Amino acid sequence: MRTVELGSVATIERKGVDPLAVPPETLYIGLEHIERGGRIIGHDTVAGAELASTKFQFSPDHVLFGKLRPNLGKVCRPNFTGVCSTDILPIRPGKDLDRNYLAYYLGQPSMVEFAASRTSGANLPRLSPTVLATFPVPLPPLPEQHRIAAILDHADALRAKRRQVLAHLDSLSQSIFHDMFGDLHGGRWERVPFGELVPRVDNGTSPNCEARPAASDEWAVLKLGAVTYGYFRPEENKAYLGDLGNMDSNEVRSGDVLMTRKNTRELVGAVALVDEVRPHLLLPDLIFRLHLDGSRLDRRYFQALMMNPQKRPSVRDLSSGSASSMPNISKARLAKLPLELPPLALQREFAARVDLIGGQRARVEAASAVDDMLFASLQSRAFRGDL
The missing domain is CATH 3.90.220.20 (DNA methylase specificity domains)
Known part of the structure; x- marks a missing residue:
């Protein structure tokens, strides 16, 4: 070819x-x-x-x-x-x-x-246009290009159906949140400063890493993509082969609440929960580990609140940065963010309902990951001329 x-x-x-x-x-x-x-x-x-x-x-x-x-x-x-x-x-x-x-x-x-x-x-x-060119x-000949694209279109349509199920489950969680807590701007709930409910905020370090993801037995540092979309994605990491020093204190643990402190304005301040995690994953400097006061704030309610469409604008507005750098949220500004605080029992009821959806989502996401692997294999074969 x-x-x-x-x-x-x-x-x-x-x-x-x-x-x-x-x-x-x-x-x-x-x-x-x-x-x-x-x-x-x-x-x-x-x-x-x-x-x-x-x-x-x-x-x-x-x-x-x-x-x-x-x-x-x-x-x-x-x-x-x-x-x-x-x-x-x-x-x-x-x-x-x-x-x-x-x-x-x-x-x-x-x-x-x-x-x-x-x-x-x-x-x-950034990739320069000159390099891209x-x-x-x-x-291959145009008819063969059309044939390859048609095959990939069909396979991608099957993946899209799985993504639609995930989107439905995500919207269901938001619907439950709205049904239980209503309009966040309605003044129904007490508003408490972030710093009172999250008394400690840590972040890791960002050493020089390999350009590839880590093998299962290697240390790795998380990328922003591990948290960006509100779900923990441990596969979004870069292998770290250097001296560990005292960085083991930054190891991600089950139960962690993570938040991106730096990203594009649309994505900064995303929150994800760590339910299960393999050993040897480290926090970067760009991700906060939040220590919640569990006697007042449920972690699942908190994550849903921070990712709620009504709350996102006030989270984004915490960020600052020049035109040449990504917006950043400081700990000082974060501590002043008002958080809507329903009774803990109601928060926990919400968490229990969302957990049921989370189990379904995990199964669909696992199937979607298999779809993606098969699609990538199909692409590779297509552009080698093996279809």
């Missing part, structure tokens, strides 16, 4: 557009609207997002490639026209390249890893 450079069969279009020069109802996509793995989970409008800086234009003819932290695999196929963050590169395939084929190729795990290895910038790693792309 012939292999070519991406730039010879596609164009990375970076023509900037002033948001004030397009209709205010124009749809806008930021990195926060693209899920890890490439699914578009939402959008905004130019007016709604209050855009001020230059953006890129895109259409249904483009593949959108997230160049900031490309290890997240944010490669997607929009089905509408709009503008996007300049941290997203619109790629227009040429006449010899199928858009769906290209999106699946760039989104496969091996290419995500390849992209991550070619970034620059320590705190905010040099990526190798296997180029």
